[in-house]
Amino acid sequence: MVLELVTVPCRADNYAFVLHDPQTGATAVVDVPDAAPIRATLAERGWGLTDILITHHHNDHIDGVAELVAETGAKTWGNGADAARLPHLDHDVRDGNSIRIGNETGQVIEVSGHTIGHIAFHFPQSAMAFTADSLMALGCGRLFEGTPAQMYDSLTRLAALPPETIIGSGHEYTASNAKFALTIEPGNAALISRSKAISAARAEGRPTVPSTLRDELETNPFLRAHIPTVKTHLGMDLAPDVEVFAEIRARKDRF
Numbered sequence: 001m002v003l004e005l006v007t008v009p010c011r012a013d014n015y016a017f018v019l020h021d022p023q024t025g026a027t028a029v030v031d032v033p034d035a036a037p038i039r040a041t042l043a044e045r046g047w048g049l050t051d052i053l054i055t056h057h058h059n060d061h062i063d064g065v066a067e068l069v070a071e072t073g074a075k076t077w078g079n080g081a082d083a084a085r086l087p088h089l090d091h092d093v094r095d096g097n098s099i100r101i102g103n104e105t106g107q108v109i110e111v112s113g114h115t116i117g118h119i120a121f122h123f124p125q126s127a128m129a130f131t132a133d134s135l136m137a138l139g140c141g142r143l144f145e146g147t148p149a150q151m152y153d154s155l156t157r158l159a160a161l162p163p164e165t166i167i168g169s170g171h172e173y174t175a176s177n178a179k180f181a182l183t184i185e186p187g188n189a190a191l192i193s194r195s196k197a198i199s200a201a202r203a204e205g206r207p208t209v210p211s212t213l214r215d216e217l218e219t220n221p222f223l224r225a226h227i228p229t230v231k232t233h234l235g236m237d238l239a240p241d242v243e244v245f246a247e248i249r250a251r252k253d254r255f
């Protein structure tokens with residue numbers, strides 16, 4: 001059985017994800033930028049919130065958690081190593097630990113880089129991964145706390161998931177990410193066509209999140225530091241992949 005997935009726009013450009021197991025009625029939300037849009041999504045469908053999955057400590061991912069806990073009694077899951085900066089955690093989950101939503105079991109993947117202690121949630125049966133501000137649609141999160149090597153390691157682990165995996169990331173940044181990606185790979189045909197699709201989607205107000213890992217592998221510059229044509233374009237033919245990644249990240253910071 002596959003979890004039902006509802007992508008919920010919050011604030012200016014954040015996304016939360018509501019997951020529902022139709023067999024048991026269990027319903028989870030990944031990150032809570034604001035309580036109101038999550039509450040509305042649950043009410044529309046008649047779903048009762050059972051679990052709140054927290055990816056990292058930034059306000060735009062946790063501000064609505066306390067309100068939803070107070071209203072629903074939902075249990076929180078997050079990285080206990082970062083507990084001091086997170087809302088109260090009922091379940092301390094770290095890299096490799098399991099998480100259960102109804103009949104579905106997920107795995108926690110530590111993806112430090114954007115913050116130290118950022119985690120992602122992978123649900124293999126449903127082929128979904130929630131990556132927030134680690135792997136993003138055509139991008140990756142800014143390195144506020146971690147090193148390029150930490151983020152590169154995190155992205156490499158996410159890149160190894162099955163390519164059909166749906167990637168739920170935290171923000172609608174894809175249009176500007178596409179402009180940047182084209183400066184790294186102006187000749188990438190898959191990127192050119194994705195970029196057109198993104199412009200069309202945004203012109204109609206449609207979200208570009210979630211994406212699929214397959215699309216990210218083919219077009220996301222932060223997953224392509226090992227590609228010879230990318231290295232050549234940057235004048236870094238002989239550089240290690242992680243240094244190429246660091247250069248791409250530095251260019252994006254200045255873009």
Ligand code: ZN
Nearest residue numbers: 056058114133
């Ligand atoms: Zn963040």
Ligand code: FE
Nearest residue numbers: 058060133170
């Ligand atoms: Fe964020």
